[in-house]
Structure formats: C-alpha cells, structure tokens
Amino acid sequence: MAGEKTVETTGLLGWLDRRFPVTSTWKAHLSEYYAPKNFNFWYFFGSLALLVLVIQIVTGIFLVMHYKPDAERAFQSVEYIMREVPWGWLVRYMHSTGASMFFVVVYLHMLRGLFYGSYRKPRELVWIFGVAIFLCLMGEAFFGYLLPWGQMSYWGAQVIVNLFSAIPFIGPELSIWIRGDYVVSDATLNRFFSFHVIAIPLVLIGLVAAHLVALHEVGSNNPDGIEIKGKKDRYGRPVDGIPFHPYYTVHDIMGVAGFLIVFAAIVFFAPEMGGYFLEYNNFIPADQFKTPPHIAPVWYFTPFYSMLRATTDDFTWVLAGAAVVAAVALFFKGRLSGIWRLVVPVILLLVAVLLRAVDAKFWGVVAMGGAVVILFFLPWLDHSPVKSIRYRPGWHKWLYGIFIVNFLVLGYLGTQPPSDAFNLMAQIGTLIYLGFFLLMPVWSRLGTFKPVPERVVFHAH
C-alpha cells in the first residue's frame, strides 16, 4: 500500500505532519509568511479585530448559559445576569463593550485600507471579504441589540425591520415574514437570538478565514503601497519582508496590551459610555405601545441612520438632479466606450425618474444600504496611479480629512433628535459621503502624484 508522506519533522510532530499539515500551515501563515517590515500603528487593528471576535464568542457562550430568549423573561434574565449571576455583570459588560469596540477597531482597520490603498489590485478579494465581514458585523450587532428586550431594543428592531417594508410591492409582506408576526414579538426575539448566536457567527468565522487566506495568498500591503514581492533575496524571501512570527506576533502583543488597557477601563469605569455604548432607554423594558421620546441607534449605526433620515421628498429632487447631471457628463465627457456610453446614462436618467416616482422612504433605505454596498466597489472606483496616500497630491489628503470629519458629523447627527437645521446638515453630509465614492473615478486620477520609491521607507527603532 501507499506509504506515509515523507516529512522533515520527527517524533509526535512528525507523526502529526504525516497525517495533517501542521508544520506547513504554521510556516505558510506565520513563521514563513513575510509581511512588509514597515507596518505602523495602523496595522494593529486587524489583529485587534480578531481578538475582539474571540472576546465576543467566549463571553457570548457564557451569556447564553443564563439568558432566556423569551419576550416575557428576556429583560429579567439580563438583569439576573447583571445582579445575581456571580461575575455575570463582568461577562455582560465585556460583551456589550466588545460590541462597540469591535466597530471602533473595524472602522479604523477599514480607514487604514482606505489610506494605503490596501483594496487595490491584487487585493480586491481581501477587501470584498472584509466588507462582507463588516456587513455581517452590522447584522450581528443589530440582532444582538434586540435580545435585552429594552425599549431601544424593541423600537430599534421595529424601525430596522420596517426598512424592508419600503421595498415596492413585496415590502409589507417581507417585513411580516422577517418578524414572524405583525409587530416585533416573541417570535421575532427567538429568531433574532438564533441568528445572533449561531447563523451569523458561523458565516462571520468563515468570512474571517477567507479574508486571511486571501490576504496570505497575495501578501500584505504596507504604508508605502509597494509590492515587496518584487525584490527578493537569494533565498526567494522578499528583502523588505520579515516573518510574521515572531516579529509581528510580538508587535501585535504590544497592540493587544494597549487595547486591553482601554477595554478594561471602559468595562470597569464607563460601561455605558455616557449612553453611547448602552443607551439609557434600554434599561426600560420593551413597551409595544410607547415609543421612547427620543430613539436613536447605537453610535456605530448613526452615520448610516443619518443618511436614512436625510432622504426626504425634497432631497430626492437633489439626488435626481445629480443623476441627470451625471448622465449628461458621462455621455459627453465620460470614458465609457461602445454601448456603455449610451446604456449607463440611460440607466441614470431612469434612476432620476424613479427617484421622483417612488416614495422617498424607499430611497432613504437605498441611500443607507448603498452607503455600505458602495464599499464593495472601492477597488474599481479608485483610479489613482499610486496606492498609498503618502504619494498622492496634498489635496487628496484634505479630501480624506473631509470624508472622515463628515462621517463623524453624520454619526453625531444620527444620535440627535430630528430638526430642520440638523436635517439640512445630514443632507449635505449624505451628498459628501456619496460624492466621495461616486466621483472617485474622476478625482482620484487628478493632481500631481509623488514618485513612489523602489523600496519601502523604514527606519529601524
């Protein structure tokens, strides 16, 4: 019969290696995975996201042991965890703080990608898996937020599920199907619990694995946006690369230490974070007859929520106008060739008509969803000749600055009660957000780009 595989390792490890790729996996992904040596502070957030995922899974497992997914008992069971389960308060605060910190590190991780062009060829799939992870995370956070069955849980779920009712024709039936009832009820709570503890986490873990496999296939980008695989030494190792282990494992442990200091400070001293991490209204049990006087989603959803609110009937005129202008510009000035030169402007004109024909409510949902979905297309929207912000024209940095400030302002507006002045600001913010991405094919190639160096910029510490 066919014999055993020949391997270099001996003893127990050799026995394992002949049956399972232990050593080869270790080498491929850690000890012989060459990452650029010029990683900076921004590169902590990927490994931190993985750490938070582990924290959420572990604390989640223990919370499920005490939590009751039942509309009659859910709120009390959370209070029971907080007051009567030994150390239950710590586990729950770690989980609730972990949810917010997940978004903190993921937003920073995505911003890093934006700065250094980490989504550019050949890393499109790394980015796409990443955006899919972000979507899953939003779903996970949303489903999880219903579970404490407080007022915010209840009305937040009511609003978000009703988003689907804005879809023409099938919407109302669809939202009933999602809830499993005519209003958010016990049936809704149970299915959200199922999604939160098993369905989404499984998908999430699969996507995280795909994200890492895709990354290790193409290799990490770096702050200079240079391919290190271009310059190799005589052993075939990139001269500007260092093995992930031990160099970056040790580097990341430092990041973990810093992160845990902040994390522990929040868990122990400010778990509610002034109403941003745990909203005060959620300490009131769900009441299906009374919406709290002011409801807002948790902070990490508010930028998108602002865009939803900003899309009023008047605003669809502005969006329709923008679509017409884009159609004309693409037809006369665009770089599209052949049939697309005609088809794309016609589609845009059609969108302009639909913007006025269909309710603004529907377009609010489209704006909110589109703001996330547009991220998937980033690799094809960016046409700049260099990857990294370091070698882009100075005014590009200002654009990124405006984008970041705008995102934060939208986030703030989403936490506030609606008013005319804030609504106008949110509308301008929505235009800036969408314009940043939709006009990227134009602005990203403009300006004087700096020469990109041959080797990465690195100063030893």
Next chain:
Amino acid sequence: MSQDTIVLDDDGAVDPNLPPDPSRRFWVGTACAVGGVAGVATAVPFVSTFAPSAKARAAGAPVEVDVGDIAPGQMRTVEWRGKPVWILRRTPEQLEGLKANDALVADPNSDRPGFTPEYAKNEYRSRKPELFVCVGICTHLGCSPTAHFEPGAQAGLPASWEGGFLCPCHGSTFDLAGRVFKNKPAPDNLEVPPYQYLSDTRIIVGVDEDNKA
C-alpha cells in the same frame, strides 16, 4: 509517496485523452438539475417557518371599546393585533384646526390607497367627525408617534401647529386627523383601521362592512 508505483497494465483505465462521453455529460447534468430542484424544494419548508404562526395569526381578533367616557380632547389607547389603536374625541376647536392644515398636509383627501377605508375618506378621516380612530404606528418605519395636542410652536414643531402627533424617530408630524405633513419622511397618513359603531358609545375595532371578524 516514494512507495507508490505506477500500474501500467490496468485494462479498465479510461484514456484521459478521450473527449468527454456525451451520454455521461447528459446524465451528470440531469443528476445535478434534479438534485438542485430537490435542494430548492427542501428550502421551502424552512423559509415558510418564518411566516407568522397560527397562534400569531389568531391573535388578530377584533376589540370592542366603550367610547362613552372619553371626554372631548381626551385620547385612549387600545391594543389591536399587537398594535396601539388611538381613539381620540376631538374638540370643536381641534376640528376647526384641521381645515387650516389642508394646504400643509401631503395627502389632504387621503387619496393614496391602503390606509383609509372608504367611510373615512373625508376631512376628519372618521365615521363621525369628533371621534377619530387610527393605528398609532408611524407609516414611515413603525414607531409610535407621541401626542402634542397644545397648539403653537414647541420643540421640533412649527408655529402653525394646530395640535397633532410627532414621531420621535424621524420627525414626521401628523395632524389630529392623522394626516402627514408635507416633506416628512412618512409617506402616508396614519392608518385608519376597520371599525364600526355598535351603538353610540361602543365601537368595535377590526370589523367593518368589508372585514368580518
């Protein structure tokens, strides 16, 4: 792998250079198609489990309400199909105020389909002018608006305010006939549920000429 040997005298082996056998291709394709249909069919029961259960559907029974003791300007909330239903007895001044709103609301005559039964397609959106019955759920995204009956300017409301409802979620405003004001996120007037008078002081919510219990 070193101990593997190449067998040369396997008469049954298929020459890898042969083109694909068309009849096998056909059966592989058929097997995949039939298997696929079976797979999709299996999804049907799973998808169906999401629909409201028999218990949830049965909970939609009509509700009888005694409205005799609701004083003018007072509102009572009752539960129907898990939703709040408001019953408001409007004062003559409040009814007068509705006229002033005709130019300010998006759909003054409730022409948009689906939210107003035929008998409520009037300025008051009710069977009898003073008694207003509606589902207290915003037509935008389902929050329950809060009552602001005092007229005049106040937080989030204009100076022309004649009394009405303000949705805390996205700022939609409705007048005392549940008509949505122009240029607000909510597309429709508040839903008037099917209802009937059983006597002068009793109504039943959930039943009318077209909707039997």
